Amino acid sequence: MAEYEKSQRSDEYYHPGGVDAERAAGGSNSDKKEPADEGNYTVDSASDYSANEKRDLQKGLSQRHLSMIALAGSIGTGLFLSLGGSIATGGPLGSLLAYFFIGLIVCAVQFALGEVTALVPVTGSFVRHSELLADPALGFALGWNIVYGNWLSVPSEISAICVLIAFWRPDLNASIWIVVFIVITAMVAFAKVRYFGEIEFGFAIIKILLIVGLIIFGLITACGGIKGVERVGFRYWKHPGPFVPYIAEGSWGRFLGFWAVLINAIFSFSGAESVAMAAAETRNPRQAIPKAVKRVFARITIFYVLSVLIVGMLVSSDDPRIQDDSGTAATSPFVIAASAAGIKAIPSIVNAVVITSAWSASNQALLAGSRVLYGLAVKRHAPRIFLRTTSWGVPYVAVSTFILFSFLAFMSLSSGALTVFYWFINLVGCGVLISWSAILFNHLRLHAALRKQGISPKRLPWHNAWTPYASAVGLFFTILLLLTNGFRVFTKGNWSAAGFITSYLDIGLVAAAYTIWKLVKRTKWVRLEDIPLESILREIERNPEEPDNQSKGWIKIISWLWD
Template identity: 45%
Template sequence: MADEEEPKTAFVDESAVPSAQASGEENGSLGNSWSEVSDMRQGLHQRHVQMISIAGTIGTGLFLGSGTSLARAGPVGALLGYTIIGAIVCNVVLAVGEMGALLPLSGGIVRYTETFVDPALSFAIGWNQVYSGCKSTFCDKSGKAATLIQWWITINNAVWIVVFGSVMTVSTLLFVRVYGEMEFFFATLKICLIIIVNVTALVVVCGGGPNGVATGFTYWRNPGPFVQYLGIEGALGRFLGFWTTFSNAAYAYAGSDSIVVAAAETRNPRQTIPHAAKRVFARVAIFYIITIFFVGLLVPSDNEQLLSASGTAASPFVIGANIARIPVLPSVINAIVITSAWSSGNAGMLNNSRYLFGMAKHGHAPKIFLRLNRFGVPYCAVLLITLFMSLAFMSLSKGAATVFTWLQSLVSIGALITWTTISVTYLRFYYGCKAQGIDRNELPWKSPFQPYAIWASLFFLVLIMLTSGYKVFLHDHWATESFISSYINIPIFLVLYLSYKFINRTNIIPLSEIPIRPLLEHAQRFPEPPEEPKQGWKKLNIFWN
């Protein structure tokens, strides 16, 4: 790991990139925003970034939350919900990958909104990312990982919460390559688990399981492809069940845009980021849609354990293995699901700390978060995120299942706000290129089907965001807590945006003044070394180049 000790050279000639706002570090000058790359270590290799992009955010949202979708929407409803949200996520990731290839700085969308839209939007989305990520990282990932331990041993969950949280913190404070190697290993485990459960599911539904029963599409016929949600009969009840899966799916896909968050710590980012973005299609198709399809064949939607308060019992993978009477496999699945929750927590720690670092660079967060340890890691940002570990202790209460439902809603709406902001930012970037007469073929990489794909995604994101809490508006279903958890993020985001805009008198950057040309000229003036062609057995590797 000697290569990590070498700091990266400066990324951009500061004088070549005009600031969108007044110059000077105090007001978030664009020129000063590039200097972190002289301190951050480039410890993430292409295999790290691409494996993290493929499986890094796969965790409790898929392995546990898919059971909730199946119970509320039925096998076809869940499959359609995950497919639609997956298509939206693909468009968003491709769009953010195009911007990241041109502007590879730590902070991801926080930096792109500052450069292409408005500093006020950067401030609002940055804090949205941080508080949404903190809720997800510890209260959900650590809490559920601790709950899953109860499958084998009964020890107070508080012990496991402290253990998992401490290991996450330590690993994030070390070289970024340590994080990369850990996530590479965890991602490999998750890929192996998904392959195992899908192959096992195929064998079981064809009658090759220990019970000798060929289920086929039995559960699609009885109890049926859809569920009459909330007891509402007919097409309306089935449609409402299907619509409910969007929130669960958004929770499962949350963090998919993180391929650009640590761009300044990634080697050859203009090559690595596009490769990672393009592989999102394979990730969505193989690791989500096919898996949800087989879950609907293995487990009936009316199985009572799907909505159990027990974190372990709620996993449809474990339920399916028990129904098929396959020994040992439930324990194997449970063990890898624990590592998945742990892995997702690690990813959240890194992403949130880099968001804070990026915000501090622009004056949107206290300067203390710019401090780096000897490994080039923003340790103050990591330690602040660690403080939120105390939220995980809420999982020890009797109402843990209810708390997790609220947190899932908060994380889901936070993800929808992030994807909406990415869509708006990309459209500004796209039309900025047109206004300045820049051919997108000049860019380091351009995403396909634009701007039509991102316009369609933006429409559905806004629609889903506004209807995510529809249940509380139905007769006799009002619940103040559910209403707040479904919508509180929207006014918070707007207050952050408008307050910063009013106090700092910021303006939306005109399309003609977005600094695309200087960034493009720099990318052309300092090209990355060409990729080495695959040789021998490496040609069979479909996960990274």
Template identity: 60%
Template sequence: MPDPSRSMPSNGRRTSIDSQGGVDAELGHASLTQPFLNGDTLSTHDHDHDHDTPLLTTSETKSLKRSLAQRHLSMLALAGSIGTGLFLSLGQAIQRAGPLGSLLAYAVVGFVVCAVQFALGETAALVPVTGSFVRHAEMLLDPAWGFAVGWNLVYGNLVSVPVEATAVCVLVRYWGWGIHDAVVILVFWVATVGVGMARVRVFGEVEFVFALVKVTFVVFLVILGLIIDLGWVPGQEAIGLRYWSDPGPFVEYIATGDWGRFLGFWAVMTGAVFSFAGVESLAMAAAETKNPREAIPRACKRVFGRVVVFYMLAVFVVGLLVPSNDPRLDGSGDTVAQSPFVIAAQQAGIPAIASLVNAVVITSAWSAANQSLLAGTRVLYGLALKGQAPKIFLRTTSWGTPYICVGLFAIFILLSLLSLSESAITVFWWLVSLTAAGVLVSWATILLNHIRLLKAMKKQGYSTTKLPWHNWWTEYSSPLAFVTVIVFLLTGGFSVFTKGNWDAAKFVSSYLDIPIVSSAFLFWKYTKKTSIVSLDEVPLEMAFCQIEEYPNEPEPPVNKRGWIHALSWLWD
């Protein structure tokens, strides 16, 4: 490793690291003395200095608390990925592409998810900061791109939380209890804001429980589906692979022949991207995670397998249970009654499954709201740290919660009261679809950050073995996945360009995010005169010095007994 006492470039400025591991404050960088990885209080500097450093800042290490464990991160990604898309919308995938077409589409997207997870893990393990890849973009790409992606995420999450409240209202109506929507929204508001204002560990434990519930239910549905398919339900004959033969493994979409079958496959693949949305949020609270340089990589590599296995099994079983031409799949995802699992259970004489699915989907909606609030508030806090949002958002409680950020989201949740008007529900779902392409923008940013990190290391003469976590294949998987994500982004609304299928709302929801992010990027670049970060100026030496100066805390011994250990395969 290069001598840590020598000066190094950082954003075009000389930064010296003294023998104590601190950064020269007079050069405008936050102190890094004793020891930021453990979350201890550091020397106090004015917030004005914080936005000059691309690494951990005084404000983060002084105000936020490291309370999230590795099991929280792993289950956080599971909870975010297994949601309404899995329980309600798989039927639409089967209808669009057929059982084999859907399975192949999810396999391709699974590769992209794997590449994104590993790219995020390698970068976040080196630079574990609040806001994750948003801050990495400023360090590795261009401060203007960090601004654009950051505000795009804040905007998307501000809209997403009230939409989840609206979804809960619709789901509760399924039971016909006559509970007024305003009461449902009030309960949702109290629960969501309560978790958001609590210690981050409370959030971790809530999502941990949600993930266990959802994983258990997915396993139950898969096993139930296999039992139904094999004819082990009294009075029901075996289905086997009947629907793979008739109506067939593929479905034609828009066109006919092989081209039509390919378009069906592609339409499902672009939709499958959003089913996996959420895995990228696991590092958003990296500055609030214990031993992030070990916990984040563990969560990334272990969660991927679980998520893909659950989805692949679920898609396969759904393709066995319901034929692609079943008219009940029309509009799949609008109500619980159109879930393929529910259709199959009702055919087998088990009507109670609908209520179970509905209950679990309600917990999924609340879980999604919690995650949107956490991701949105931490990105907003990170933007404020970098001088890209008002400084008032830097205020935190004594237990480390950015309460002004949470307060802003609490106000937006009240917008869900508009759902008391039936027509407003459609408007809200349209609004959230506008941000759907933001998932692909985030994935592209993660992959590009990683590509730039490896290029900077090569340019500055560092071996990849110096990274806290690295896998040789990511040098190839990240560029390939980046190109694939860009293709997904550009073809997300391809159906509107085919003859007779123009839909203005679909066109806007598929592509509006591109000019929104581009405009934000150009605005910040023009007003602040930013430039693309030179590979020579990426502050790698500072990052590597931090790793050596401040190693991880020793982990406490693990309890090898009890039900928690029996389930620990999910995260460990």
């Protein structure tokens, strides 16, 4: 709280030369007037753009934390519980191709995010980048969409934890667990960001150990390495077959099955973009974030592709058990295989790790959402009260709003209230595709500005010659998937108002927020020649980061995960 008074002395964000230049010019912070049009502004250096973060936040995260946070965010219930549903929808080969394809899109998104964030490492990541590279109104719309989605994600993950615990103790009152997890989530959120990083690091290690163990177990089981269990190999690829017709028959039905799994896979991979949300709280972000994104997409893709391959060997696509939507370990294809092998411990192990996954997702939603809210307040897209920070650099007002919203988890105790709660959640059902599209669009705008200003991309802190092409292709497919993610409701006999809203209303919400802010504040698209790339690059060259320390000693044994 002591930092808040300091933050009120001036608004360095709007002054081209920063607070020192203002003092030299004879002005005082108390006499400073607001700009006539705060919807349109320019900055002349990287320091001006990140002045608030440098002053109020603390750099408690390292590249090790970033890599494992992104891994922890992406390896969750989608991997442990939902792969069976993908096999049932698209078949083993259809699912394998779909997850591999989405892995390539994630690669484009991660590298685009890494290049832009290495240039401008600010809290709020691509939301703030949209303000700088495109239009302040776009940053407003994207930011509030993420804040709203995460306001609901925290209680939904806590509700999921209660369902998972009921796998063991259905007799216990769920309200007890809701209170417990709200309290411990709040404790993590208000602690120093370094402690959050260490907790997520631990969760990621647990998840990786489990998924590696399950992949090895599944391979041994499928190959007949467990006594009393018949070797299946690729039997289910032959019968019922590598693809499953979905909605229609023949080749068109098999393609629709593949496309439906593509959409499922997107939500399984969601969370990888969180690697840069706390860039301003990261040590040496221009080195740490590029290293993290390079490793994250590869490891996530490998884990998912191998898991889909193994699951396609373990269970048949027409097995009714993999279509169960109870939300507990009973739905996991790995648990189904373990039950057939007579191994009783695996269901409880999987359920326990999935509980840590849900809590990890809750922590990450709170961190990402509160930092985006802080970033919105920096530009006055949100009330300035959200800029208040503790003496150890936590935006406590922003965090507190997310804690208050977490009490919505009590709605899960009533069937009627739960229906309303999930309607709220469905309003941002396609938010991940909107975020990915924004990341790729920001990257393309950056390279267009470089060309317009005659600046070589080689001057960027991190650059890859192929990424502009990957971003263009990735943007095309993310928009295509965004427009077709609810295709089922347009097929004969499958119309559903709820399904349509889940799939498309978020597009309208973002468009409405963008339009309203643009009309009210009269914002303009930032001209490519006005983006202050030269001054930002010069400042980076004047203030190089210290080289990162390499892992030493026994930690090097597992450091391949993040180094």
